[in-house]
Amino acid sequence: MTHRTLARLGRAYLGLILVFLYAPILVMAAMSFNASAFYQLPFSFSTEWYQKLWHNREILAAAWRSVWIACVVTVLATATGTAASIALYRHDIPGKRLLQALLFPPIAIPWLITGTAMLIFFFGIGIDRGTPAVILGHVALALPYVIVVVTARLATFDPALEEAARSLGARPWTVTMRVTVPWILPGIVAGGLFAFAVSFDQFVVSYFLSEPGDTTLPVLIYTSIRKGFTPEINAVSTVIIAVSMGVMLLAARYSKFGGDR
């Protein structure tokens, strides 16, 4: 086999994988435009489900809640995560390796375990279920992502710049805000977008922590799938997919994620 045929085969294979990844999503989106409430074929075009969606108070409230929770989480996780990244980068702290290792449990432990553990603990200390508990949990899950992304950006930062500012008499806070932060800003923005995506898409932890009538969109979708749904769920899913993919495209632009560096 020549190198050429092999390359062509490889491209075809990549195409197949893309079909596998996108086909179900496209089918699901197409069904949001099908008139039948029971998903019956043949296909007959209708925007009925989007119109219904627009008047569905429950879904809209959940969507709005998902968005503002994600915004709050983004702000909190980005602020605390960036601060921690700068400290880890700038100071040779005793136990640094341990501190870095501690970032992994939220990523590495299955969310089922983290979520149920949070439920037990928050229940025990009286925070109870509800939006504050959801935000607490989401920030913890998003923090490691922010720290990893911001730290990666910090690695490209020349400490001599801080030295220079300091030797010119700038106070530490000024150095941080005027020299360090502007340089790592793209990393902070990317970290923030990751935090948004983690929170906006988070299902498991929200599922255990949210309160009846106060659910986020993914939880509402899960309960709907289990307890009866109409293509309205397809419609709202299509919207979510569009939003989260849009956010990630933005994040990719800022972090040059995976491109040729």
Added chain:
Amino acid sequence: MGGSLARKDRTRAALLLAPAYLWLTLAVFLPLSAMAFFSLLSDVPFGDREWHVTLDNYRAFLETGTYAALLWKSVKLGVTVTALSVLAGFPCALVLAKVIRGRAREAMFLLVILPFWSNSLVRIFSWAIVLRGNGVLSAAIDAVLPWDVRVNLMFSPTAIVIGLVHSYLPYVILTSYLALQAIDDSLIEAARALGAPRRTILMRIILPLAAPGIVAGAVLIFVPVVGSFMEPRLLGGRLGTYYGTVIEDQFVAVFNWPLGAALSFILLAVVLAILAAASPALRRALR
């Protein structure tokens, strides 16, 4: 940097670190400790329910065999999904890293990674729509084949595996791609110039160098799949009882939180053991 840390610097560092680590303590580490305590209780300390400290929940795991069997079933599911994802994902990463060049590569890479950041629940729901008896897959195959077929993959272990591979495939593509990208092309060129056959280059150069990336991807897939409950629940039908769904039931329906906590802890032990076993490779991959 480096050198001894001045007291002032130390305070500053502590102030910067405190919010993040206090947060993690409150939302992750204390809850895990609380769960350890709960797993030793006889009933939920709720209202006027009677409770005492006991090892019964762990004993239930050892004695009935049901839970152990389910854990084994979930581990097997994890192995299947991981193996299929690696087999399908590695060649894909190889094509991305070594065949496609320039802007096309960046675009393709983004295309592959994007679904990974879209809602997993929505994607599982998509498969539920696709796999249904009178669903689109069936209609598509029916249109191609001349005879009447009835494809119904829904509510089978196959459906669960398809849904999970779809959810986690991008992980292994991502990690393998990062490892493959780090391999210097001139190394491969040199081997080729010396007359090494393609097979040898793959087995002796590419695979060993990409191994940490593959292992990292495999762990990132295996861990969540062992604890999955939503996917089996939505795609598995009557065959959808797994270790994760039983834990979910303890918390959501049966109200036996202590048993749920004990089962979660056993799962955690399994996951930690696997992470520990894979940690040398993980460390290399993340460096």
Added chain:
Amino acid sequence: MRKLLLTSALILAAQGASADEIRVLNWQGYGTDLDWALAAFTEQTGHTVVHEYFTSEQEMLTKLRTNPGAYDVVLINSAYTAQAQAEGLIAPIDTAKITNFADLDPGLTGNADLNPAGALHGVPWTWGLTSIAVNTNDFAELPTSLSVLWDPAWTGRVSIRDDGLEAVQFAAMATGQNINAITDMEAVKEKLAALMPQITTFWSSENDWNQFMSAGDFAVATYWSGSAARSQAAGLPVAFVVPEEGAIGWLDGLSIPASSTHQDAAHAFIDWMVDPEFYVKWEPDGAPATSNTKAAAALPETSFNRAVLGDPAVVAKVQFMQPVSDADREAYLKLWQDLKAAQ
């Protein structure tokens, strides 16, 4: 950041402030969430209603336990009313606040299961049967025996609900036992083990059931009498069957959680739910049998409920569900969980 938190706090406060919004916990698509009924209720009283659904009585009880204050009205099968009362989850009903109470069938309001600790804890709302329904495209002739669930011809096209108690009761009927006094658990276990390979998936709501039935996934499945009427009304090829072995009878009551902070609105909602006007309007959609004697008298002779539930031959076969002891319930759940796990 402070501004953002402040805004968040304001949103939270605004959500808590609408005092006349009540939350109802019920099966999905089961009467209380009908659009027209809610619109009429809101118009009459000014109260608005939101819903939350459950897929099993177990889940319903856990939702009540872990979310005190979250619900104002909950639908409880009379076989579970006593358990909910014993756990302190529901409060006695103030019948003076229910203007339609005098019209309710005294046989039902006096039902012992609804009156734990000597006080009414659930307003009888509807009753009906759990039996089987078949896809008439598959069955030229309707089956007469429960054994159709075990018929190899329908392997992979059978469904039941994921509910240990109900599964055990069906197996008990199929083995000729009394569902409230099961003596031969071995036979039940064997029968259920044989049923498992027949099942395609478990159904969890009426909407679910309809989608699977219209997709052809189900040929025969357990179902509720009222729901079968609704599915027929929706145009699905469905027939409800009461086999010779019998059917499970149930009585559903509407209860008010002890922790509800909208007791008056909750009573007003229940009052509307037992109003003859509501029942009569619900009937064409396919309603279960009413507890209101005036409403029953107003229904047409040809109605599904009169045809099925009014037939003495059917009524003679019905076994009404009674409360299950804790020990029995745990044994049933364990049996069911083990069976599912063994699949």
